[in-house]
Amino acid sequence: MIEVRNLSKRYGDFEALRGVSFEVARGEVVGFLGPNGAGKTTTMKILTGFLYPSGGSARIAGFDVVRDPLAVRRRIGYLPESAPLYTDMQAGEFLETVAEIHGLDRPTRRRRIAEAAERCGIADVLTVPIGHLSKGYRQRVGLAFTLLHEPDLLILDEPTSGLDPNQIQEIRALLREIGREKTIILSTHILREVEATCSRVLIINRGELVADAAPDTLQRGNVWVVVGEGAAAEAVRARLEGLAGVRSIEQESAGGDPPRFHLRLRTDEPRPLGPEIFRIARDAGWTLHELRSENASLEEVFQELTAVN
Ligand SMILES: Nc1ncnc2c1ncn2[C@@H]1O[C@H](COP(=O)(O)OP(=O)(O)OP(=O)(O)O)[C@@H](O)[C@H]1O
Numbered sequence: 001m002i003e004v005r006n007l008s009k010r011y012g013d014f015e016a017l018r019g020v021s022f023e024v025a026r027g028e029v030v031g032f033l034g035p036n037g038a039g040k041t042t043t044m045k046i047l048t049g050f051l052y053p054s055g056g057s058a059r060i061a062g063f064d065v066v067r068d069p070l071a072v073r074r075r076i077g078y079l080p081e082s083a084p085l086y087t088d089m090q091a092g093e094f095l096e097t098v099a100e101i102h103g104l105d106r107p108t109r110r111r112r113i114a115e116a117a118e119r120c121g122i123a124d125v126l127t128v129p130i131g132h133l134s135k136g137y138r139q140r141v142g143l144a145f146t147l148l149h150e151p152d153l154l155i156l157d158e159p160t161s162g163l164d165p166n167q168i169q170e171i172r173a174l175l176r177e178i179g180r181e182k183t184i185i186l187s188t189h190i191l192r193e194v195e196a197t198c199s200r201v202l203i204i205n206r207g208e209l210v211a212d213a214a215p216d217t218l219q220r221g222n223v224w225v226v227v228g229e230g231a232a233a234e235a236v237r238a239r240l241e242g243l244a245g246v247r248s249i250e251q252e253s254a255g256g257d258p259p260r261f262h263l264r265l266r267t268d269e270p271r272p273l274g275p276e277i278f279r280i281a282r283d284a285g286w287t288l289h290e291l292r293s294e295n296a297s298l299e300e301v302f303q304e305l306t307a308v309n
């Protein structure tokens with residue numbers, strides 16, 4: 001459904017995207033994650049044909065976004081970062097206007113608006129001016145707007161930003177529901193959101209893609225917890241840091257005599273490091289109290305992949 005190859009974008013001298021490549025298959029719900037300024041909105045604007053790339057290519061359902069922008073726009077529903085909703089208009093009038101712009105005839109407009117409104121839970125507020133709606137309801141109107149021309153793909157730029165936790169839950173449930181039959185790519189800063197809604201996560205940092213995986217594989221078995229008692233902690237730590245695949249070690253001293261240490265090793269990928277850690281601890285005369293592998297939190301994964309270094 002989406003095919004992005006080596007995409008780059010410059011704003012003057014600044015490289016906002018640097019060789020981004022990824023694919024999204026029909027039916028996937030993909031979270032697009034990254035810190036402020038990482039390039040999420042830029043990527044989405046290129047995918048929707050609102051911005052030209054400086055290099056590389058992007059295709060939607062086989063259509064090139066630069067050469068076939070109209071074919072592309074027919075197939076996507078795009079909810080921009082700050083959705084430009086006309087606050088003076090009633091929600092229903094707004095949807096009617098959009099449906100007219102899509103060139104739908106009157107009976108089709110009626111039907112599509114009724115369907116989208118029903119789906120997004122706004123059937124009761126169609127006569128309310130958009131400016132009087134809560135943010136959550138405005139966001140629902142925005143989602144209904146993206147559905148009117150029955151696109152296959154939704155591109156949603158931070159659909160839950162600025163919403164309270166209840167509204168976030170409601171929009172998430174709505175996206176899960178819509179995601180049963182449509183392909184969705186949504187950007188967000190909220191890691192939990194991706195866990196709750198998406199089957200895959202793309203993480204972008206300073207214009208480069210740094211992860212493309214299912215949320216749980218990103219986290220799986222990438223932490224080793226070692227609790228041991230003994231002297232020579234620095235020597236043990238240095239040897240552990242020397243193990244292949246170990247990225248970083250957090251150390252906490254729990255006091256005691258002999259001193260007790262809690263170590264948390266982050267590794268690049270799940271690796272059966274247990275025997276090696278055990279050997280190192282034994283050689284240093286340590287008594288091990290705990291040695292186990294656990295999943296990294298999404299926050300840990302995100303921080304590591306997007307660390308400024
Ligand atoms: N029109 C522009 N001119 C110059 N620089 C721009 C322009 N638009 C975006 N940028 C820069 O490009 C980088 C990527 O911006 P982009 O809006 O794509 O980030 P983002 O990941 O959507 O961030 P946020 O999470 O804050 O929405 C930022 O450093 C931004 O300042």
Ligand SMILES: [Mg+2]
Nearest residue numbers: 040041042081
């Ligand atoms: Mg943005």
